[in-house]
Amino acid sequence: MTATPETTEAMLARVRDSIDRQGMMATLGVELVAVSRGRVELALRHDERFTQQHGFMHAGAVAAVLDSACGYAAYSVMPPDASVLTVTYTINLLAPAAGQRFAITGAVVRSGRTLVVCRGEAFADGADRPFAAMQATMTALYDRPGISG
Amino acid sequence: MTATPETTEAMLARVRDSIDRQGMMATLGVELVAVSRGRVELALRHDERFTQQHGFMHAGAVAAVLDSACGYAAYSVMPPDASVLTVTYTINLLAPAAGQRFAITGAVVRSGRTLVVCRGEAFADGADRPFAAMQATMTALYDRPGISG
Amino acid sequence: MTATPETTEAMLARVRDSIDRQGMMATLGVELVAVSRGRVELALRHDERFTQQHGFMHAGAVAAVLDSACGYAAYSVMPPDASVLTVTYTINLLAPAAGQRFAITGAVVRSGRTLVVCRGEAFADGADRPFAAMQATMTALYDRPGISG
Amino acid sequence: MTATPETTEAMLARVRDSIDRQGMMATLGVELVAVSRGRVELALRHDERFTQQHGFMHAGAVAAVLDSACGYAAYSVMPPDASVLTVTYTINLLAPAAGQRFAITGAVVRSGRTLVVCRGEAFADGADRPFAAMQATMTALYDRPGISG
Numbered sequence: 001m002t003a004t005p006e007t008t009e010a011m012l013a014r015v016r017d018s019i020d021r022q023g024m025m026a027t028l029g030v031e032l033v034a035v036s037r038g039r040v041e042l043a044l045r046h047d048e049r050f051t052q053q054h055g056f057m058h059a060g061a062v063a064a065v066l067d068s069a070c071g072y073a074a075y076s077v078m079p080p081d082a083s084v085l086t087v088t089y090t091i092n093l094l095a096p097a098a099g100q101r102f103a104i105t106g107a108v109v110r111s112g113r114t115l116v117v118c119r120g121e122a123f124a125d126g127a128d129r130p131f132a133a134m135q136a137t138m139t140a141l142y143d144r145p146g147i148s149g
Numbered sequence: 150m151t152a153t154p155e156t157t158e159a160m161l162a163r164v165r166d167s168i169d170r171q172g173m174m175a176t177l178g179v180e181l182v183a184v185s186r187g188r189v190e191l192a193l194r195h196d197e198r199f200t201q202q203h204g205f206m207h208a209g210a211v212a213a214v215l216d217s218a219c220g221y222a223a224y225s226v227m228p229p230d231a232s233v234l235t236v237t238y239t240i241n242l243l244a245p246a247a248g249q250r251f252a253i254t255g256a257v258v259r260s261g262r263t264l265v266v267c268r269g270e271a272f273a274d275g276a277d278r279p280f281a282a283m284q285a286t287m288t289a290l291y292d293r294p295g296i297s298g
Numbered sequence: 299m300t301a302t303p304e305t306t307e308a309m310l311a312r313v314r315d316s317i318d319r320q321g322m323m324a325t326l327g328v329e330l331v332a333v334s335r336g337r338v339e340l341a342l343r344h345d346e347r348f349t350q351q352h353g354f355m356h357a358g359a360v361a362a363v364l365d366s367a368c369g370y371a372a373y374s375v376m377p378p379d380a381s382v383l384t385v386t387y388t389i390n391l392l393a394p395a396a397g398q399r400f401a402i403t404g405a406v407v408r409s410g411r412t413l414v415v416c417r418g419e420a421f422a423d424g425a426d427r428p429f430a431a432m433q434a435t436m437t438a439l440y441d442r443p444g445i446s447g
Numbered sequence: 448m449t450a451t452p453e454t455t456e457a458m459l460a461r462v463r464d465s466i467d468r469q470g471m472m473a474t475l476g477v478e479l480v481a482v483s484r485g486r487v488e489l490a491l492r493h494d495e496r497f498t499q500q501h502g503f504m505h506a507g508a509v510a511a512v513l514d515s516a517c518g519y520a521a522y523s524v525m526p527p528d529a530s531v532l533t534v535t536y537t538i539n540l541l542a543p544a545a546g547q548r549f550a551i552t553g554a555v556v557r558s559g560r561t562l563v564v565c566r567g568e569a570f571a572d573g574a575d576r577p578f579a580a581m582q583a584t585m586t587a588l589y590d591r592p593g594i595s596g
Contacts, residue, residue, distance in 0.1 A: 018202050019202075021202040022200065022201050022202045022207065023197050023198050023199060023200040023201075023207070024198070024199050024200060024201060024207035024209060024210065026198075027198040027199060048172050049172050049173070049175075049176040050172060050173050050176060051171065051172035051173060052171050052172075052173060053167050053168075053170040053171045054232070058171065058172070058173035058213055059213070059216055059235050060173060060209055060210070060212055060213020060214070060216055060217070061173065061209070061213065063209055063212050063213070063216070064207055064208070064209020064210065064212070064213070065209070067208055067209055067212070068209070083203070085242070085245075086208050086242050087241070087242065087385070087413060087435060088239060088240060088241040088242065088386060088415075088435050089239070089240060090237060090238070090239040090388055090537035090582055091237060091238060092236070092237040092556075092564045092582060092584060093234070093235050093236065093237065094556065094557040094559070094564055095557070095559070096234075109539075109541065109576075109577065109580050110541040110542070110576055110577065110580075112541070112542070114412070115385060115437075117386075117539045117541055117580060119566075119580070119582075129557055130556065130557065133556050133557075133564060133566070133582060134582075135537055135539060135566075135580060135582040137385060137386050137435065137539060139413075236534070236562060236584060237535060237564075237584050239388035239433055239537055241407075241415045241433060241435060243407065243408040243410070243415055244408070244410070258390075258392065258428065258431050259392040259393070259427055259428065259429075259431075261392070261393070263561070264534060264586075266390045266392055266431060266535075268417075268431070268433075278407075278408055279407065279408065282407050282408075282415060282417070282433060284388055284390060284417075284431060284432075284433040286390060286534060286535050286584065288562075316500050317500075319500040320498065320499050320500045320505065321495050321496055321497060321498035321499075321505070322496070322497050322498060322499060322505035322507060322508065325496040325497060346470050347470055347471070347473075347474040348470060348471050348474060349469065349470035349471060350469050350470075350471060351465050351466075351468040351469045352530070356469065356470070356471035356511055357511070357514055357533050358471060358507055358508070358510055358511020358512070358514055358515070359471065359507070359511065361507055361510050361511070361514070362505055362506070362507020362508065362510070362511070363507070365506055365507055365510070366507070381501070383540070383543075384506050384540050385539070385540065386537060386538060386539040386540065387537070387538060388535060388536070388537040389535060389536060390534070390535040391532070391533050391534065391535065394532075
């Protein structure tokens, strides 16, 4: 038995559909900038609701979007019937999240049978050096009732 | 020269004041449950605005509160004129954040001259096993204009 | 069908047998101090062959033993036919590895179907505060030719 | 006051001198392949003394060399009077360390006043995909008696 390979269009629709179902992404106002197999770019804007005590964007908001960028990068290389869950990630906050618009990328380093390792980076206002860097481990789930995408 | 040691009351006021200045904590509806030197407990409630695609609370929301619990645990053992910033953390998501109320703790493992290492755990609805675990590295900042608490 | 639960003696023999097959543990001179379900304690001695440039034990030697302590803690709660592999770990070096004898512990935080999350700590010469802390993710493998223990 | 910038030759000598003082690197048989400002490549060979229970190189050996590659990448961009210590790192083991010769790289992601964040990758026998990936946080130390390099 051979499966018909998923088209790029179907993969894009699958990723977009999953993003659309995340309350967190809508609440944070995250925009999908680009998707290809193994790489996703999202954008986040400065928002007073999500600041830390010094007025910069809270690491948690940045981490949530980096986590999603890595998760969708992993999801883009998984079989269509898989769901993706984050196992663990490490984030380094290299500088405060100071800026108006943040470009947040996730890319697959290597994908195995069930685990996919990704790296993400966050850039402020067109900077070429990241202010945050993530290394994340994602897992593919199959046939879990109530879990899809 | 010897400094007068900070009283517990002054430390509690300092932590509470810093939490009150975090837009992110207010937006997430985080409640301060307990503070002592080197340990902080926060509470988070399930909220549709912060879910992932399967309807559970997004790892980013849980991570933000774990990060804060660890950050305030570190802050509680820092000198009164220090500010706290997260250097890096690792989070393991051990199970979905399924529940109505999440108890989220941070505790100092060891504090050095400028770096403080903490561990955090998140528990759903009175469970005794955590559904998320964090290991975090915090830093003390001094004399940075525009940065306090 | 119900499997006969593994006896504690069988589990201990299984862990000891796996440790005995690790060239790295023998080379580092690691001693097995204690094993129970979900918890392992190993001991490492200061050795000039494994120092870093300042004369302390290299973080890599400490990490290797912490990794093994966590790995065997995970292995102790896995089914007898599973093999254990490290997926990822984070280590914080809280102070130099200064001392003659290092007690190194690993304990299971939570075990799932294939992933087990553990935490480890390293103590120098009877100190009660760790000089290194690990958070590790282990996986159970089944039916891989050439892989056992 | 302006300091005379360190020449590349002086930096290379400083890195090589520090590596030469690491007992661990000599014991593991690590070879220095390349150094430039912010990037270091080391090589490790398969050695029965450093295997895990399945006969592959132990993650601890790979981690020690990745840690060193990241540490020396950080050291190469630090002032000449600084010493380097590892604060924390996260390693993902993406596949077993199966091979005869391992190329192990470390590169600076961003350097701050005292902390330098690096990423490292390990490749087996000329493979173009890494079998291990590290994200590491290094710190610069000054004026600590008994600590240099």
